[in-house]
């Protein structure tokens with residue numbers, strides 16, 4: 001666990017970037033720091049690996065004050081990923097990834113680097129290219145692979161996916177979450193994008209101007225119970241709709257499949273989208289709202305239609321759950 005206790009950072013010019021910050025980042029989970037520009041997110045992140053030193057309070061990893069550890073040794077246990085990946089332009093992809101393990105010792109590094117590139121979704125064929133020969137999304141992947149190379153228990157990520165277009169960002173986020181499900185690192189991510197925070201965070205810390213914490217909670221808590229007007233505004237007006245992502249579709253009463261054409265296996269034909277029993281109400285509402293008939297078809301694991309719901313049914317279910 002990473003702990004901030006009464007942490008303050010005042011820069012020599014008098015700017016107080018972080019003030020009296022108390023925060024816990026649970027082991028093996030993703031904590032997202034989110035908030036408007038200039039509210040102290042990056043400063044807080046950099047105090048974890050001693051790129052910046054607090055002017056008050058304590059940052060500790062597993063109970064050990066980071067200031068009691070030599071910065072170079074400390075950083076070997078902490079991967080660091082930044083926006084635009086920050087790759088060495090004159091080194092190949094492979095050499096970029098190898099930078100870190102070379103610090104910790106030799107061995108089967110090349111093999112491991114190639115394996116890591118594959119795990120972040122980069123074909124080995126790209127290993128000998130230079131960063132300028134890659135797309136923005138590919139560069140970010142190399143950045144993540146490099147941060148993972150020394151297998152650090154902690155990862156710090158500063159706007160890791162914000163330099164790429166929304167479609168690529170969505171893919172990178174999804175792949176990153178799949179990787180984290182296997183690796184279980186303790187991760188802090190800085191973003192100014194609340195949607196990214198909701199997708200990635202197990203916990204979200206909302207910062208406000210002046211380096212104060214406005215709220216800490218799960219994405220669901222933030223969307224359904226914002227602590228005050230600042231968080232409510234920051235989370236956005238469509239938080240009700242987005243909150244449906246956290247509501248399961250169980251309990252929906254299925255209607256008969258009237259008017260739905262089925263193939264020989266019982267799979268719906270000519271239907272744009274379907275949902276499964278475990279999907280969220282957001283998926284179901286979205287399907288019903290985009291279908292010309294206002295309905296969505298539920299299917300089983302084999303894709304066979306099991307029933308139909310109308311958007312009224314979703315509203316009725318929400319009413320019942322109140």
Ligand SMILES: Nc1ncnc2c1ncn2[C@@H]1O[C@H](COP(=O)(O)OP(=O)(O)OP(=O)(O)O)[C@@H](O)[C@H]1O
Pocket residue numbers: 011012013015016017035036037038039040041042043044192
């Ligand atoms: N070296 C410095 N000297 C003086 N002030 C600084 C320094 N570095 C950052 N600041 C100020 O500290 C405050 C917090 O900056 P920080 O970069 O942590 O914010 P942030 O929330 O990460 O913002 P952004 O989302 O724009 O990156 C800002 O007012 C910034 O101008």
